[in-house]
Amino acid sequence: MPRPKSRTSLRARKASGQGVSLKSLAEHVGLSQAAVSLVINRSPGAKSIPHRTQELIRKAARELNYRPSHIARSLRQQRSYTIGVVVPEISEGYAALVMSGIEDHLLQEGYFYFVVSHRHRDELIEEYPLMLQQRAVEGLIAVDTAIRSVAQMPLVAVSGHRELPGVTNIVLDHARAATLAMEHLTKLGHRKIAFIKGQAFSSDTAIRWESVRNAAQTLGVAINERLVGQLEGESSSPELGYVVTKKLLGSGEPFTALFAFNDISAIGAIQALREGGKSIPQDVSVVGFDDIQSAAFQNPALTTVRQPLREMGMLAAETLLRRIAAPPGAEYPKEIVVQPELVCRASTAAATSPS
Amino acid sequence: MPRPKSRTSLRARKASGQGVSLKSLAEHVGLSQAAVSLVINRSPGAKSIPHRTQELIRKAARELNYRPSHIARSLRQQRSYTIGVVVPEISEGYAALVMSGIEDHLLQEGYFYFVVSHRHRDELIEEYPLMLQQRAVEGLIAVDTAIRSVAQMPLVAVSGHRELPGVTNIVLDHARAATLAMEHLTKLGHRKIAFIKGQAFSSDTAIRWESVRNAAQTLGVAINERLVGQLEGESSSPELGYVVTKKLLGSGEPFTALFAFNDISAIGAIQALREGGKSIPQDVSVVGFDDIQSAAFQNPALTTVRQPLREMGMLAAETLLRRIAAPPGAEYPKEIVVQPELVCRASTAAATSPS
DNA sequence: GTAGCATAGTAAACCGATTTAGTAGCTGTT
DNA sequence: AACAGCTACTAAATCGGTTTACTATGCTAC
Numbered sequence: 001m002p003r004p005k006s007r008t009s010l011r012a013r014k015a016s017g018q019g020v021s022l023k024s025l026a027e028h029v030g031l032s033q034a035a036v037s038l039v040i041n042r043s044p045g046a047k048s049i050p051h052r053t054q055e056l057i058r059k060a061a062r063e064l065n066y067r068p069s070h071i072a073r074s075l076r077q078q079r080s081y082t083i084g085v086v087v088p089e090i091s092e093g094y095a096a097l098v099m100s101g102i103e104d105h106l107l108q109e110g111y112f113y114f115v116v117s118h119r120h121r122d123e124l125i126e127e128y129p130l131m132l133q134q135r136a137v138e139g140l141i142a143v144d145t146a147i148r149s150v151a152q153m154p155l156v157a158v159s160g161h162r163e164l165p166g167v168t169n170i171v172l173d174h175a176r177a178a179t180l181a182m183e184h185l186t187k188l189g190h191r192k193i194a195f196i197k198g199q200a201f202s203s204d205t206a207i208r209w210e211s212v213r214n215a216a217q218t219l220g221v222a223i224n225e226r227l228v229g230q231l232e233g234e235s236s237s238p239e240l241g242y243v244v245t246k247k248l249l250g251s252g253e254p255f256t257a258l259f260a261f262n263d264i265s266a267i268g269a270i271q272a273l274r275e276g277g278k279s280i281p282q283d284v285s286v287v288g289f290d291d292i293q294s295a296a297f298q299n300p301a302l303t304t305v306r307q308p309l310r311e312m313g314m315l316a317a318e319t320l321l322r323r324i325a326a327p328p329g330a331e332y333p334k335e336i337v338v339q340p341e342l343v344c345r346a347s348t349a350a351a352t353s354p355s
Numbered sequence: 356m357p358r359p360k361s362r363t364s365l366r367a368r369k370a371s372g373q374g375v376s377l378k379s380l381a382e383h384v385g386l387s388q389a390a391v392s393l394v395i396n397r398s399p400g401a402k403s404i405p406h407r408t409q410e411l412i413r414k415a416a417r418e419l420n421y422r423p424s425h426i427a428r429s430l431r432q433q434r435s436y437t438i439g440v441v442v443p444e445i446s447e448g449y450a451a452l453v454m455s456g457i458e459d460h461l462l463q464e465g466y467f468y469f470v471v472s473h474r475h476r477d478e479l480i481e482e483y484p485l486m487l488q489q490r491a492v493e494g495l496i497a498v499d500t501a502i503r504s505v506a507q508m509p510l511v512a513v514s515g516h517r518e519l520p521g522v523t524n525i526v527l528d529h530a531r532a533a534t535l536a537m538e539h540l541t542k543l544g545h546r547k548i549a550f551i552k553g554q555a556f557s558s559d560t561a562i563r564w565e566s567v568r569n570a571a572q573t574l575g576v577a578i579n580e581r582l583v584g585q586l587e588g589e590s591s592s593p594e595l596g597y598v599v600t601k602k603l604l605g606s607g608e609p610f611t612a613l614f615a616f617n618d619i620s621a622i623g624a625i626q627a628l629r630e631g632g633k634s635i636p637q638d639v640s641v642v643g644f645d646d647i648q649s650a651a652f653q654n655p656a657l658t659t660v661r662q663p664l665r666e667m668g669m670l671a672a673e674t675l676l677r678r679i680a681a682p683p684g685a686e687y688p689k690e691i692v693v694q695p696e697l698v699c700r701a702s703t704a705a706a707t708s709p710s
Numbered sequence: 711g712t713a714g715c716a717t718a719g720t721a722a723a724c725c726g727a728t729t730t731a732g733t734a735g736c737t738g739t740t
Numbered sequence: 741a742a743c744a745g746c747t748a749c750t751a752a753a754t755c756g757g758t759t760t761a762c763t764a765t766g767c768t769a770c
Contacts, residue, residue, distance in 0.1 A: 019488075019489075021725095021726060021727085022726060022727060022728095023726075023727090031749080031750090032749070032750045032751080033726090033727080033728090033750090034728080034729075034730095034749080034750060034751080034752095035748085035749060035750075037727070037728060037729085038728090038729090038749095041728080043728085043729085045729075045730090048746085048747055048748055048749075049747090049748065049749075050747085050748075053748080053749090067485070067488070067489045068489070068726080068727065068728095069430075069489070069491065069725090069726050069727060070489050070490045070491060070727095071426055071429050071430050071435065071490070071491050071725090071726080071727085072430055072725070072726035072727035072728085072755090073726080073727055073728075074426050074727090074755090075424075075426050075427055075430055075725090075726080075727075075728095075754090075755045075756065075757090076726080076727055076728045076729085076754070076755050077727090077728070077729095077755085078755070080426065089455070090451055090454050090455045090458060091448070091451040091452045091454070091455040091648070091665075092451075093446070093448070093451075093648075096445055096446040096447075096448075096451045097446045099445050099446070099470075100444070100445045100446040100472070103445060103470070103471070103472060107471065112469045112471075112486075112490060113469070113470075114467045114468070114469065115454075115458070115468075115470060116458070116462065116467075117455070117458060130422070131467075133374070133422070134374075134422045134423070134424070134425050135425045135426070135467060136424065136425060136426050237648075237651075238651075238652050264652075267652045268652075270654070271654075274654075293446070293448075293592075293649070294648070294649030294652060296593075297593050297619075297622045297623075297626075297649060297653070298652070298653070298654065299625070299626075299629075299653065299654040310446075376755095376756060376757085377756060377757055377758095378756075378757090386719080386720090387719070387720050387721080388720095388756090388757075388758090389719080389720060389721080389722095389758080389759080389760095390718085390719060390720075392757070392758060392759085393719095393758090393759085396758080398758085398759085400759075400760090403716080403717055403718055403719070404717090404718065404719070405717080405718075408718080408719090423756080423757065423758095424755085424756050424757065426755090426756080426757090427725090427755070427756035427757035427758085428756080428757055428758075429725090429757095430724095430725045430726065430727085430755090430756080430757075430758095431724070431725050431756085431757055431758045431759085432725085432757090432758070432759095433725070
């Protein structure tokens with residue numbers, strides 16, 4: 001067993017402020033870098049190194065506060081333990097909640113992640129995955145974003161993707177979501193129901209609307225096309241919902257309930273309805289979608305279809321890591337369905353003037 | 356000038372799905388890696404390489420879709436073009452907005468960032484900066500978090516730091532913020548004002564309260580200690596504000612206005628006040644703080660002191676990158692003050708029963 | 711004829727780890 | 741005495757770039 005050298009080099013290292021390298025640590029204990037590396041990583045190759053030496057190495061590592069360079073390790077191992085997350089906009093409640101779930105699982109597994117937000121700009125949606133690939137991420141999670149898959153890289157999409165080779169979609173059970181909301185409204189006696197569809201670019205728009213139509217048909221509710229509005233514009237403010245609702249009111253067509261594309265637009269809708277002299281929920285019941293944080297803080301508190309966003313984020317991270325660990329070419333799930341939940345709050349009530 | 360080799364290796368590379376390496380690119384054009392590297396990076400050393408060759412190299416790089424490995428480059432250059440962002444909780448509107456500003460500036464400058472959220476757990480606040488250092492981030496931004504500075508690494512804190520060697524604080528002009536709110540309320544005739552202080556662990560609590568006291572004194576408003584509540588608990592839901600406000604109401608002490616620590620607690624407070632039979636703003640005016648997204652969506656829309664969170668994020672990123680670029684030991688700003696703005700909405704009105 | 715200089719590159723070190731193949735020294739066996 | 745087999749390591753290749761120092765060739769000037 002070797003004995004440690006003098007401590008002067010240690011002091012110098014520490015004073016310099018830079019980290020201690022494997023080389024200096026090895027010199028300090030008087031062993032080769034290889035030996036130190038094996039011991040530090042508890043790799044099988046270290047089994048021939050006696051315990052006393054192992055202890056010596058570990059002790060020195062602790063004392064010198066040795067932290068292996070993640071970059072060097074990544075280069076050698078061709079593993080970065082990093083993934084990329086692509087979202088439309090960080091500051092939106094939707095993406096933030098999903099990210100919170102993603103983070104939870106990732107950090108626990110020793111992964112870090114880069115976030116990029118594209119704000120619906122196509123060239124960024126194209127470019128960011130490539131930049132992330134260049135930074136050697138091991139996989140991607142796309143939130144509410146349809147990205148072209150990047151060669152050889154596992155991709156998990158959280159709501160908002162067509163079926164594509166190579167991607168796992170985490171999707172809400174839209175049929176069930178629509179049914180939950182529509183059943184709730186019809187049970188309350190509503191028949192004249194207005195709808196706000198999502199923007200054309202939003203990936204959930206089509207499927208959600210389809211589900212609503214189906215649910216309506218099943219429940220025997222006719223959809224009046226004059227009571228169907230659509231969000232327009234890229235902002236994520238209630239303003240959009242406000243504008244659409246003004247139009248719906250302007251049509252003169254009466255309705256006793258409104259099912260909005262999301263909570264944000266529902267909030268705008270409520271403002272427009274109030275300005276139009278309607279009380280919520282006495283005159284018009286309003287149902288939102290998503291259950292973002294502020295849905296519960298509204299007045300009246302918003303009845304909404306909850307998407308388990310945090311869980312979806314966790315599930316995405318879990319699935320992605322599993323795919324990364326799997327041998328290339330292995331089977332992978334094309335779709336994972338999560339269940340919505342109706343959160344009944346105060347924005348819905350029995351219809352007072354049933355048709 | 357060399358001529359390109361056959362294309363078979365190119366095809367093989369592309370088919371393999373993995374990126375093209377500098378080595379294979381160099382082989383493909385029949386030049387050394389050094390030459391290719393110099394040209395690709397447009398480094399001064401390339402000036403002796405004729406234009407025709409440069410074009411050849413660049414053309415091949417485009418065709419092969421060559422993207423240099425960021426990791427290899429980081430290792431060699433000892434620059435990662437990555438920074439770390441430490442926040443209490445991603446899904447909170449506050450942090451999300453700051454991050455949005457940070458991202459804006461960073462990506463523009465070719466930087467990426469890792470986010471970690473500590474949820475107020477001390478051991479994570481200790482550990483994360485070290486993990487980030489290990490991943491070779493070039494600097495840190497701490498949002499609403501007091502972290503110990505990490506050796507040799509520039510650190511910028513967005514609200515919530517004591518003065519510490521090595522850190523630049525981005526802080527709100529709290530005195531002005533308090534004055535704005537208090538002036539607004541006193542001008543409306545309020546004299547009996549209740550307050551909700553922040554949690555003890557929140558870094559802004561002390562300074563904000565101090566500023567409020569000063570502003571009150573300057574304006575000749577007495578602060579009734581029985582009308583001062585404090586948020587308790589780590590959640591970031593309006594519930595906390597709700598609980599405190601119930602207590603304030605329970606004290607029996609009358610008040611016509613309430614100045615909450617933040618918007619979230621103001622929202623909870625409004626609920627509690629309503630349940631106590633008070634109308635907002637007729638009976639009680641409520642002022643929030645921060646101007647998070649949902650403040651504007653409230654009913655009534657919340658009057659609040661706006662912190663320019665996005666700008667603070669951008670400023671933090673800008674400052675950090677400047678510090679990274681500066682020679683070690685250079686001067687750096689200890690503090691950068693940003694100005695609040697009073698956003699008058701519908702939750703405040705003239706006092707009806709002035710004392 | 712050759713010193714001087716520009717041109718057009720190249721060889722090799724280097725960043726900081728991981729990992730494979732190998733070696734030196736010792737013990738035990740036949 | 742020779743060899744196997746074990747122990748305790750080490751040397752060197754490798755990951756994919758960047759960068760410095762150097763070389764080979766041709767041309768001009770004296």
